[in-house]
Amino acid sequence: MAKGEFHKMHGLGNDFVIIDARDCPMEMSPPRARAIADRKFGIGCDQIILLGKSKVADVAMRIFNADGSEVEACGNASRCVVALLQQDLQIETKGGVISGQLSGNAVTVSMGDAKFDWQDIPLAFAMDSGSLPLAWEELENPMAVNMGNPHAVFFVDDADAADLARLGPIIEHDAAFPERVNVNVASVQGNEIHLKVWERGAGLTGACGTGACATAVAAIKQGKVQSPVIVHQKGGSLTIAWEPGQPVIMTGSATYVFTGQADWDDFG
The missing domain is CATH 3.10.310.10 (Diaminopimelate Epimerase; Chain A, domain 1)
Incomplete structure (x- = not known):
């Protein structure tokens, strides 16, 4: 996919470039993510959100930080995706499947279970996660x-x-x-x-x-x-x-900013 549409949204100022690639899959590499997120030479955002098809949920969501690294979960982005698609959703992330519901002008997301075992954080070695000796x-x-x-x-x-x-x-x-x-x-x-x-x-x-x-x-x-x-x-x-x-339940706003078009080949 060379040219495509993107959506600029934010959750409390945490801003995203959201690309719906369910029908036209696209490759997202660390260099491309960094170029898109660049606030001077790219579109500019904290994270790039790439939506795709899922076999276990309504939609799959991949999350790339401004430094190009891919991460497992993002609560603000989850609310934005529900608001963008305007429906209650099951969302597959690398951190697990979460659910989101429209709630008036806000969005409520069930973020799944909080984990506390040192292996689940993860920590480099066994420590009391309730009060790390650091x-x-x-x-x-x-x-x-x-x-x-x-x-x-x-x-x-x-x-x-x-x-x-x-x-x-x-x-x-x-x-x-x-x-x-x-x-x-x-x-x-x-x-x-x-x-x-x-x-x-x-x-x-x-x-x-x-x-x-x-x-x-x-x-x-x-x-x-x-x-x-x-x-x-x-x-x-x-x-x-x-x-x-x-599960941990989060409720908050999700704000639509604008829609744009981009030639993704321009971003590497």
Whole structure:
């Protein structure tokens, strides 16, 4: 496929180029993904979302970060896909099958089970995932949660004070996390969470859906909040509900920006 249509959407400012390749399959390589995501010479986005046919769900979704790496899950993108196709969906991802439903002006997505075993995160060796015996300056003893992708969650007094632009890439690439890790720094006020995220392969983002889920799960599990909880990020807020043994439920907005045409051969 040379020329094709794309859709620009965002979930709380976490923006995507969505390509529906169900009828006209296309190849997505790391160089092509980087070229499309480039904000000066490409279309520009945090992630490229490639939709395809699925044998186990209504649609398959592949997710490529701005650095070209392919990742397992993206909550904000999942909401955007449901909003784009305007129907309740079962979505196949590399992190498992998730379900999404239209909910008025918002979208509710069942993100599947949160996982806590060190092998499931994954960690490089056996550790207590509830409080990792690790520290990076003032960021200490995170809880590790897998939400289809790996997350480290730090609770601090003031999330805004954390220097994630500097510490985020150091933690993301630490040898303790063989598949790298998303870094979440959160502060709790009442039954609400204020969150900053350094996203694996994308950097600082205005919002991260799986990060909000992982952080809410960690806060509920540690007794800091009760379900459902509102998670505030720079781009907006999500409502996360979770009970032990149940899937994580995320509700939030999905915004359509524009449709465009591109010659994919121009992107390598």
